[in-house]
Amino acid sequence: MTPRIASILMPLMRGVDPERAHDLALRALRFGLAGADRTPDDPILACRVLGHDLRNPIGLAAGFDKSAVAIGPLMKLGFGIVEAGSVTPRPQFGNPRPRLFRLVEDRAVINRMGMNNAGIAPFRARLAALPRPRPAMLGVNIAINKEGAAPLRDYPMLYAEVAALADYVAINISSPNTPGLRDLQGERQLQDILAAMAETRAAQQAKPPILVKIAPDLSPAALEPIVEAVVTHGMDGLIVGNTTITRPGLRSAHRSQAGGLSGPPLKHLATDVLKRVASLSKGRNLTLVGTGGVASGADALEKLRAGASFVQLYAAFAYDGPALISRIRRELAALLRRDGVRNVADIVGADIR
Template identity: 40%
Template structure:
């Protein structure tokens, strides 16, 4: 009830202001939500790590790593920080976040606003030692960078010691030309350079590297991405980032440009998840992200190929208590359908 009234108050503020207030509240202990949720039905192992539950916090919520420890106590199986870039940048002009309440969605055109690698590392170094769940770091390129490869390889080297996994973000629609890095030749070259950089600092190559792709990829573009994944040591894919599609939206704010997240992209992100699971024959771990608002949505993602899940916009509309609720309900749904463990349900709706 308290969280309901808190959200009502926060919605009186512009979205970006509300978000900053929430981060400050978490940072200074105003949120007392400590639900280190663990359930044998929901436990699974991926990338050599055990996840207590499949529900993760997507990148974008804590770009600067100021709330690593408190967020890791809120019931997530893992959290992803960032997107962080090599140099600090302010991002795109304001206003740049829009609530589409009728659609339970959000449009943002932030543009990787963050404090840069050095301050990010300063923020998370001590926190990382005391984390309560798996922590990933999502990295991108600066807007004015001429050589994207240098940004990513330098970022990888800087943050490698304070991440359990690293995500290469080549799919945000809010950084000019970033999505061109998903094209076959560009992605192949980029990932080879990134993997070479990892080898330089870690001969065991033990830290998993994932790629976050767009749900808007056309079939021929998807084929190229999967070819790169199959020939490189890519641990998995996050499907997907925000979308530039606007089909089915009713809010007047649907005309704003930027990336759409939330319920409005559940269908498109789940379809591409299904297709990629089928095309990879279930051999590449996939993180389903995009439009999950409840346990039934989470279950549908799992049945269509997601081994793990990420949420963000659902937190905007339903608060952090929804994390515990989704996990508990998901466990109940899995058992009701005869699954002893979540891994048994992954991809069951996909004909290989």
């Protein structure tokens, strides 16, 4: 099967419960049923990010494969970056079902999964079994358990567990579905966590870059202390942002469901926050990642111009399937050539210079 055929079959999944459909998709990927995209990337998309040469700046966001069961097959679909997780120290079931909702009219998703995952032990074993070299940059998103968590212990421990396997590590302090997690974005808590992360990284033989994943719901006043904390403790950048608890202009009957919203309705909010973070980050040598509402080459270009070095998507992939990746790559390359850009890196931050 090819990615295009896999995408053609996607509408058949619409009648299946969303979480069941997601589990079936992961199983199909795990067994190679989605095929592989062997189309060469346009050279205009090649870029160097976080010390790695990437074929393109299109990434899969955390949350799609929390337990790293299909990372290898996902990397074969044409992504330049695949982020696994969020993974927690111990396994957890997550919140009661139903907890995942399709907002078809809005092409969006609301989830209150509660970070269901198998825990760090099997996660790490699966990453260790991935063949090298890998066809895409591997990110690992780390988080804390709902119960019994100790952030100053857990985040550094998880970093140490995956340091030799990940190309970068993302600290998730912004999921709305773990009670108290977003409070860790507060200045004092974040300073303490990042200080502990810096100490742990210094003790590791492998020292992959560390990104901090923040919420798109933060006020402008809250952003500057976060950027300062990231710089002060030598972190490498920020992912902007996670899902939102706002409900901007939704039409679906599921619009009032509790949880984090992802997809096109999030795009403008997330891009505005990205621009603010990019302005605050000027001259700081921070790598920014744009996520939230990316469904086309034009969406990717908007995030890149707003300051992102690469972009991530989730909801659009869930709706359109594997063929989406090659389409976004083609569209982005065409837009860059239209604008007379020699390389995608030249456009990063163009709107905030």
